[in-house]
Each structure stands twice: as structure tokens, then as C-alpha cells.
Amino acid sequence: MSDREGRIVGVSGNMVVAEFSGDVMQNELAYAVSGKEELKAEVIRVRGNLVEMQVFESTDGLRVGDAIRFSGGLLSVSLGPGILAQVYDGLQNPLHLLAEEHGFFLKRGSYLTPLDEEKKWEFNPDIDTGSRVQGGDWIGWVQEGIFKHRIMVPFALDGDWKIKKIAEKGSYRVEDTVAELKNSRGDSRKVTLMQEWPVKIPITAYREKLRPKEPLITKIRIVDTITPIARGGTYCIPGPFGAGKTVLQQITSRHAEVDIVVIAACGERAGEVVETLREFPELEDPRTGRSLMERTIIICNTSSMPVAARESSVYTAVTIAEYYRQMGLNVLLLADSTSRWAQAMREMSGRLEEIPGEEAFPAYLESRIASFYERAGIVRLNDNSIGSITIGGTVSPAGGNFEEPVTQSTLKVVGAFLGLSRERSDARKYPSVDPLDSWSKYDSFIDSGQVQFARELLFRSSEIDQMMKVVGEEGTTLGDFVDYLKGDFIDDVYLQQNAYDKVEGATSAERQTHVFGVLVRILKSELKFEDKDDARHFFQEIRQDFRNWNYAEWETDEFKELEKKLLEKVSAKAEAGIGEESDEKSLQPN
Amino acid sequence: MRKVYSRIEQIVGDVIMVEAEGIGNEELAAITTSRGVSLAQVIRLDRTRVYLQVFAGSRGVSTGDQVRFLGHRMRVPFTENLLGRIFDGSGRPRDNGPDLMENMIEIGGPSVNPAKRIIPTRMVRTGIPMIDVFNSLVVSQKLPIFSVAGEPYNELLARIAMQAEVDIIILGGMGLKHDDYLFFRDTLDDQGALSRSIFFIHTAADPTVECILIPDMSLAVAEQFALQGKEVLVLLTDMTNFSDSLKELAITMEQIPSNRGYPGDLYSQLARRYEKAVDFEGAGSITVLAVTTMPGDDVTHPIPDNTGYITEGQFYLRNGRIEPFGSLSRLKQNVNKATREDHRTIMNSMIQLYADYKETLEKQAMGFAMSRWDEKLLNYGRAFEEGMMSLKVNIPLEEALDRGWRILADVFEPEETGIRSGMISKFWPGGNGGREPERKAGDGSGDEGGEDAGGEEKKESADGETEKEKDSKENHKT
């Protein structure tokens, strides 16, 4: 490939145009050579003997005539043990190492190896010589933190292969060979603890993709109950600035019941990533008793970092997620914000002078968004075990208006829509997911009849609220007024949730089922009020009781005591008691 | 010696083109025109065509003028001698002082490695209750004042700057009216702060392109001082002028606009500047306070909208007051847990009640009957606006909290405020507290929910008053 070389003939922003001889590949990784620095770039368009590239770094100082070095490969990530708990930039540069090397500031053109090449891992072979394997098959494992990190036949290998040699149990570096493969044509391949994979191509080394059915528990009540997420599903969180997108993602990254969380901090504030990367090592994961950082990977390309690398960062993140999915793990990918990724595409499209679509986004915006979310899914692997990737992306619509291309394209492809409302966040009703506008195609673990009942009540309550704005309280019937209060009550005691309390901040599925059941029974009971003031006063009172109950630890005496007290108060107001429950559980906690 | 070119092939807007070789992207050039020497920066290379943006504008540039490339990017001097000095958008003195050429540093340098950042936890006290109590400002925060033209935003900026305990103040003025520039200078002078201030000033009369350089120059100098351990406050006014200059340039360059004429990279451009705010571990810090005037008072306009997505909150200035709604300090929870234990309680309850007051105002406007409760809210709202919201108020945080309690007690019974009994018994003026220990007031714990209630605090609302509270009850009697 040494015949292939290029020379820069034009520079505009982060786009470079070069003349080349020989062949180049679409999306090939190349380097713009500026003095001693080599800057990563990616081929994005070829026309005649001109190639247009996006440079992943600042282009200052590049000159016409500077050399382009083509790498022969696509932009790829290194996959192997040692990724967990790392903080990478969008090109998989390890940021902690970079800080050790260059101090406070990022250094352009400095690319460090993503995986520690010296570290030794204890390899445990899992397969015998002579076995038949395919790309993605597990041949052994090393212990990475709390996980059995599977060592896999490279995903890129086509067809059937045979294990010619497998290494003994022992310690190996990531680049050491642990197996040799042979196929019927006599080709042979070495397998190391790591492999490379191009980020823009999905890893598909699995048997089949299944339909996401099982709920992914976030312990956030409004999400789990009203707009549930499925394991292997997709969802989006659009909302104006300050509405709570990032906080919602942060609490999800803490509490979600998954094995691994990949956080793609894409084009937003660096300070927010810092919170995660400084706090997670100190926080305990209740599922494992280890630090949350041990199950977390951060891909961080914040707003002041180079824009082209922002575009690649979401691909880097999803590729790493796919890699761990191949080990039969459940991975959650949280991208904040997909709008910044879309904007990076828009910037590049503008430089390429492509015909712009709506709001100057490129025409392929929709298909790019669709194929990104398509990489989520729950799959049956070659050995029949199950792995999944769930993708949740925030969207930052211009002007907070959801009628814009990124939100609209995203809504077409995701399975759940958690729309945040400015009105709710202004009123400090957190999480500010709008329970009326938001939707989910997935099923909750809570009885759908109960959810439906609550939803209808919420709708009705909001209608009456609107009406009261016109006719005043005095023009509203007592019955309507009570329905209005009931809707507010659901919101106050169940949908809103204090994210910063240890108990209230995370509600288990079991507890949600129980509490929601009680809530519905209270709402279904026939309550008798003298007048509106009486009704208002009553709901204020039980609201306080219900909230106190929310703060009590699950199944403690205090919890039972508070539940009893709450139900007694309601019983006293209910004409026929509150016996309308559909299941046969007793009213009082036992 | 670098080559001199004496033929300008094209002049469009403030962008000129010369045929030249071996020129680096973003390199600077000096253009000698009949009006003097102006700097220009390479913004695009296309084979031998080199496009430059002329800082002083292209007016009067002749096709026969000389262009000399300097071989480096835009730089500013970094020295102690900057203190007390005033420069324009090209870095030339505006104050008749000597040119400074020592220790030149490039502007627009690389960003801070996120792994090197720390969580900011130091509060900036401003003496303004709407900030200190309700949306605390934090060292290294980046925060704009959203405002319409005509509001006293520069006065507010100057006032915060004077109150803040910082080592160095850097003022970046963009499209600043000459009067405003004099106002800043005189205010800092009166307070004896001029000698620790540096001004980079672009006035409305100066060339557009120079406006774009102001934030980078201000922040580059700030960064160097911060690395030397200095606490630096950067004031940027008005970032709307900066954005409009970007727009003008983008249109000259025939870039396709994305939203109301603004370039698609407006977000990235703004972020590159605002993200310079930082608290360096083991060194100093940069806090950025900016002004964003909202065209047409429209917060969804691309400039405030993109800004809001970048900054760590915003102060809404309207009718000469900082509005509690819409204003946000995203970092307040980092500091308001460690000030005084009633801080969050006052912050939440007063805002909640003020929201109720606003609703009552609406009802009143609709002609609905006013209940006794409505009357109370009306009284409360007026007292709050006068005692807390008015920018005339200038008191320390603790005094503002005490005042908050007094305003509440003048109007309400304790249980009407939604404040839980533990707090009431400790802080309610006039020994009214603890009268109804069982009552935990409807709205109380909910509004404290959200960001503001620590786990511990929350627990109490379930348990009633904790031992800790009882113990320290004596400490806060007013």
C-alpha cells in the first residue's frame, strides 16, 4: 500500500481536501501530517483523484502540500479486557493516561493505546483443540473486575474454523496469542486477547435478534410504570435545556438493572462527566457491592472537544457496547446528547456543500439515526446465551420545540418517548417526564389495567385543570374537582420522585408494584367530601402520609406502620371502605 | 524573512483572498493599507488561494495592498503588565499605554482534559439574595444573564464583579456602547479594582471581526493567570453581539445557515469559549459571567437557546429584577448544602409560595373572587419582591435567610408555609414554632424533593424532628 499517498490541496474548518494516487477506501482512516504531528482523519467523500476528509482535531497550521498518510483500515476501536471503568475520548484515547502525559490540557495528535499492553490477564481456556468455531464464539475467559470477560474468535472471521492450538491457563498480555485457528482452505489465524473492529459497522456475530419484551428496571417510578423501557429496546429523552435530561440519564446510569453501562457524553458539558467520573468510584452498586465505576465505561467528547470526533464518539460507544453484549451481558448505552452528534453531521455536510434538508441537516440524518438505534437489541448468541443492548438517547431540540428534525427522526425509530416538559421542570416536578405526552411501546411489569386507569385519570385531571382556568374553582362540580385532585395526587406521590434520597431515589420493581396497587385502590374508592375545601384538605393530608411512606425503607416496620396509617385515613373517608382491589391481598400490610 | 504579497485577488465582505504558498491554516497576516496596518487570519485554503478574514474590516483595503504572513496564529501578551490596561479586539492598546509584546501566547488553545477537572464546590457571595439564596453562584461556573435590551445587565455584572472575591477581573466587551465601557472603567476605578483588571474592548463602532476575537483573548489571558494560581473572573458582554458577528462572517463565507440565519456551528463556537471556565486542581480558576441579550425577548431565539444548552444555568433579568422562574444555577446544589441548614428550606418554600402568588395574580386579573388565602399571597408576593427580588437589596446570605423567615412570619401561620415542623421550631421568628409538631405541611417535602433535599434531610420529613436538629436549635435564634 506504500504507493498510496496524498497531498493536501485545501483546508476549510475541520475538512481537508487532498489529491491522492492509488486507491482509497470510503471511511478509511488517514493521518494529516503537520510537522511532527499526525492528525487522525477519516475519508468521507472521494471524487476523481480528490479525497475529502474530516479531521478529528483542530486543523490550525495545516498547509497545502502537507502529506496525507492512509492507514489501510477503517476507524476502529480496540476491544479486549481493560475497557471497563475507563474514560475514553471519542477516538478511544484514554483520558486519564493522556492527563498523566500532558497535564491539564488535551494534546492534539497524541494517541495512546486504549488497552494496557503490559498488563497480564489470567486466561482460562474454555475449548479444546479440534473444536469447530465461528466468529464471536467464546474460546476462554479472563476475569475483568466482576465479569468473566470472554475471549472470542474475531468477529471478522468468515465461515467455519477449527481450533488448531489453544493456550494453557496462564497469564497473557492483550496482544499475546492464545489460540490458532485454521479453516478448510488452509488459512490460519491467530487469536489474541484483543481484536479491532470498525466503529461504523455493527457486530453481528449472533444467531438471531429477538423482540425486546422484558422490562429493564430503572427504579424510576414514572419510567417503569408509565413509559417503561425494555431490555434490548430503545428510548429517547427530548427536552429543552434545564428540563432534566442529564440528571435523568445520570440516575438511570446508577440504578438501572443491567450489567454494564456505557455513557456517551456527546458534545455537552465536561462538568457533567466529571460528576460521574469523580463520584462513581465512591458509589456502591447495590447489585454487586462493588463500586459503580466497575460496571461503567465513559466515552467522553464534550462540547469543546473536536467536532468530528464527536460524531465518531457515539459509534465508539455503541461498538464497545456490542462487544460486551457478545459476552452475554446486558448493556445499557446512554447517549447525551444525540442532537450534538446530529449537529456534527450537519457541520460536516455543510462543509461538503451537500444539499441541505430541514434546518440544514443533511438528507441522510434520518437514516443515520435509525441505523444507530438499530444497533440496540436483544440477541441469541452462537451458544444460545442471551445478550442485550438498550439505547437511551437525549435530544436537545432547538428552542425546546419537538417539531424539529432530530426529535422527529428519533421518534420514528424508538420504542419509548420520554418527553420532558419545561412546565414541569419550572414547577420543580422531577423527573419532568410529561406523563400525558410521553409513550412507550413496551410493557410495564405493573398490571396494564391499573396503568391504564391511572393514565385516564391523569388525562381527565388535566382537562379539568384547563377548564378551571376558564370557569374558576367555583364553576366546577365537586365530582370534577375531586378527579382533578386525584390526578394531582398520582403526580405528587408517585410520578415525582426525589432523586437525591437514598430510599426514595430508587424504587424496586417489587415495591413499585405494591405501592402502585395501593395507590390505585385509594383512587378507586368512593370518597365522600362535604365540599371542595374538605377534599383539598384530605388529599393534602394523605399526600403527606404517602410521601412519608415513600421515604420509609421497604418492608421495615416503619414502612408497614405508615401504610397502615395511610389506609386507615382513606378508609375513614370511603363510604364502602376501600375494598375494590382486583387481587385478594388484604388491605392492611401483614 | 517571510514573503510579502502585493496583490489581493478578491474582496468579499471582510474576507480577502491572495495567491500564496506554504501558508498554514489559521495563520496571521499583516495587511498594510492606506489606513494603517491591520491583522488578518487565514480561514480557508484552496490550493494557492488563501482566504483571510481582516480584523479591521475590508473597508478601504485596496487590491494593491501588501499582505505579509506572520507564521503564527493570533496571540496576546501574557504579563503582569496587562493589569490595569485596556486593549481592543486586535490586542492594540486603547489607553495610550505602551504596546506590550512580551511573552506572546496563542489564543483559542486546546480544551482542558475532562479527567483533570474537579467538582466545583466554592460559593461566590454576591450580596444579592436572588443569587445567593435562590441560585447560588459557584467558582468556575459559566453563567449568562439573559436579558432584554434596556435592562441594567451591565450594572448587575459590574456589581457581582465588585462583590466577588477574585484576584483578577477580565472584561471582554463586545459591541459595547462607549458609555458602557466608560461605566465599567469608572466603576472599577471607584472601587479601586482597576489595577487588578484587564479590559479587552470592542465597541459598537469597531470592525465586526474584532468582536469575534474578544472572548478568545480574554479567556487565553485568564487561563494563564489561573494556571498561576489566580482566581479569575471573566465578564463577557454581550455574547449576542459575538454571535451576530459569527453569523455575519458565515454569510460572507456562503455557509448554509441552520436556524434563522445563524451558522450550524454556533453551538460549538459558543461552547468552545464557555467551556474555558474551570477550577484547576492545585491552581486557580476561571469563572465566566456573560450577558446574552435576547432578541425580541425570545428565549427560543438561537442565541439564548444554544447558550442555555451550554452554560451552567442562567439569570433572567426582567424589569430590573432577577426572575426566580427560568433562572437556574445548575451548580447550586454543590454549595447550598454547606451554608446554613435552613438555606434550602427558605429557597424552596419562598419560591413555591411566590409561584402561588403568581397564580393568584392571574386569578385576580381574571376577576375571580379573592379568598383570605389569596389576600395573604398578595401580601407575601409584594413583600418578597421588595425585600428579596429588588436589586437594591444588598445583604449577606445569612441576613437574607433571616429576612426570608421574617417575610414569611409577617404574612403566614407556620403551617401555611409548607415548611416541616423541625425547621419551623428552630427558625420561625417570635417563638411561634413547634406549635403543631404533627403537621408536616402539604407541599413541604415535595418541593424540597428534587435536587435540594439531601438524604438526611429527607429522612426527617418522615420522622419528624431529628436529634441533631434539637441539639443545634439554640445556634440560629435570630
Ligand SMILES: Nc1ncnc2c1ncn2[C@@H]1O[C@H](COP(=O)(O)OP(=O)(O)O)[C@@H](O)[C@H]1O
Ligand atoms: N430529577 C431531578 N431532581 C432534582 N433536580 C433536578 C432533576 N432533574 C433536573 N434537576 C435540576 O435541573 C437542573 C438541570 O438539569 P439537567 O439534567 O442538567 O438538564 P438538561 O440536561 O435537560 O439541560 C439540574 O442542575 C438540577 O438542579
Ligand SMILES: [Mg+2]
Ligand atoms: Mg444536559
